[in-house]
Amino acid sequence: MKPIDIIIVDDHLLFSQALNGLVSNFKEFNVLTVLVNGKELVNYLSQKKQKPQIVLMDIQMPIMNGIETTKWLKENYPEIKVLALSMECDESTILAMLRAGAKGYLLKDIHPDILYHAINEVNTKGFYYTEIVTNSLLNTIDNPNNKETFLKERELEFLKLTCTENTYKQIADIMCLSPKTIENYREALFAKLNVKTRIGLVLFAIKEKIVIL
Amino acid sequence: MKPIDIIIVDDHLLFSQALNGLVSNFKEFNVLTVLVNGKELVNYLSQKKQKPQIVLMDIQMPIMNGIETTKWLKENYPEIKVLALSMECDESTILAMLRAGAKGYLLKDIHPDILYHAINEVNTKGFYYTEIVTNSLLNTIDNPNNKETFLKERELEFLKLTCTENTYKQIADIMCLSPKTIENYREALFAKLNVKTRIGLVLFAIKEKIVIL
DNA sequence: TTTTTTAAGGGGAAAAACCCCCTTTTTTTT
DNA sequence: AAAAAAAAGGGGGTTTTTCCCCTTAAAAAA
Numbered sequence: 001m002k003p004i005d006i007i008i009v010d011d012h013l014l015f016s017q018a019l020n021g022l023v024s025n026f027k028e029f030n031v032l033t034v035l036v037n038g039k040e041l042v043n044y045l046s047q048k049k050q051k052p053q054i055v056l057m058d059i060q061m062p063i064m065n066g067i068e069t070t071k072w073l074k075e076n077y078p079e080i081k082v083l084a085l086s087m088e089c090d091e092s093t094i095l096a097m098l099r100a101g102a103k104g105y106l107l108k109d110i111h112p113d114i115l116y117h118a119i120n121e122v123n124t125k126g127f128y129y130t131e132i133v134t135n136s137l138l139n140t141i142d143n144p145n146n147k148e149t150f151l152k153e154r155e156l157e158f159l160k161l162t163c164t165e166n167t168y169k170q171i172a173d174i175m176c177l178s179p180k181t182i183e184n185y186r187e188a189l190f191a192k193l194n195v196k197t198r199i200g201l202v203l204f205a206i207k208e209k210i211v212i213l
Numbered sequence: 214m215k216p217i218d219i220i221i222v223d224d225h226l227l228f229s230q231a232l233n234g235l236v237s238n239f240k241e242f243n244v245l246t247v248l249v250n251g252k253e254l255v256n257y258l259s260q261k262k263q264k265p266q267i268v269l270m271d272i273q274m275p276i277m278n279g280i281e282t283t284k285w286l287k288e289n290y291p292e293i294k295v296l297a298l299s300m301e302c303d304e305s306t307i308l309a310m311l312r313a314g315a316k317g318y319l320l321k322d323i324h325p326d327i328l329y330h331a332i333n334e335v336n337t338k339g340f341y342y343t344e345i346v347t348n349s350l351l352n353t354i355d356n357p358n359n360k361e362t363f364l365k366e367r368e369l370e371f372l373k374l375t376c377t378e379n380t381y382k383q384i385a386d387i388m389c390l391s392p393k394t395i396e397n398y399r400e401a402l403f404a405k406l407n408v409k410t411r412i413g414l415v416l417f418a419i420k421e422k423i424v425i426l
Numbered sequence: 427t428t429t430t431t432t433a434a435g436g437g438g439a440a441a442a443a444c445c446c447c448c449t450t451t452t453t454t455t456t
Numbered sequence: 457a458a459a460a461a462a463a464a465g466g467g468g469g470t471t472t473t474t475c476c477c478c479t480t481a482a483a484a485a486a
Contacts, residue, residue, distance in 0.1 A: 018231030
């Protein structure tokens, strides 16, 4: 039986290298490479190298984080399955990752055996969802004022720029919109997020990890 | 030559188990056990089991964290050397750990070879300090504009209120100061923190964990 | 195909934030 | 005891943000 090809993407070299050893111990798994951020994965795959079945992906990474990378994979290599490996267990991160297309979400404090099981499940069944994930989903479903889902792409873009020292005029330039249109975005978000000031927008964005500091 | 006995203390099982494999690959090292928090280490040592020369210690752990545990070791087993392994690189954590008695401080994004080198150095020379540690020390000692220390109580209070939807006028009321005085605080912080807008203050405060969301 | 929603833009005005330069009093250093 | 630093307050100004109410064109839904 052919082993499952895996790529590890994590900026904590000590962890990823150690994980490499751990995963490689199982003869069912074959680690193709260990990369330190999403950009490296994009480069790797662009070079027509061997494609993995599964990517073990960290979320917080410099340059290109796990969420962006997973989105990119869904667009360009939908057959590659992403298993998220993170220390974060806050709902918004989990949901962002699932929405981006992750097939599973594991915390780094799990036992190695669970990782072994999860990789196999993702490979055969296509997904592996732990209790933590299902709980997040349930919370979101029956909570109608669930903020994130109803923020559109362009609004997110605006929100991210709001969390900088740019004035709205500068944001308008960056987004190629009129300052007045930007005001509409602002007011729309004020209403949706139930805040009254730009500071409120920034706090929301950071709390929900729409921007990461 | 006798191998160096090591204990790994880290609550991220996936990491610690993987690290175990990594460290055990070197025949110079012998991992006695892997524990998930400081309390377990205290129990382990109390049972008169084999003492390690070196403890690889995480900082953020439930029940008994790395700083407390390192302090306890310094009191009770000063001959055991602690090498801190952390993802945090903020000055205050590093300093707290050094003050507690750690003989070295490594970030988890280092290359495994550096860990190998660090363990050997700690064992023979008694310490291993990377650039990140020395930089922290230097910053604290001779840098007068070392962010945290030179923010005064009242400025911190102001900064925290700045990270709310209160206007400066409201902040003035809360702090029982004139709005004009508040403006002075603002301008002083702009200069000190090298930002230009209230948003900049908020981002700084959150980044430095002066306010926690 | 009509209706509704979304995206884009705008006028005008009040409030808040930003900026620079200044005084007085108290506390701390030297 | 004199000098320096910190804490509090202010004048007068520009820019930015906030707010409300309005238009048009395109896209999506009914």
